[in-house]
Amino acid sequence: MNDKQQRPDKAYIWVNIDFNKVKHRIDAVTYQIERVIQKHQLSNKTGKSGKRNN
Helix, strand or coil: CCCCCCCCCCCCCCCCHHHHHHHHHHHHHHHHHHHHHHHHHHHHCCCCCCCCCC
């Protein structure tokens, strides 16, 4: 049996996505990233020493 001929060349997966939920999640993550960046920028301004702030 050669089942290669029966299989399609490409497989498509259809996913139902609630884009409002996805957008809300992306916004939340983006906000957290911006806060981390601001925190690092502030620590870089105040602490000019060579040691890292963890």
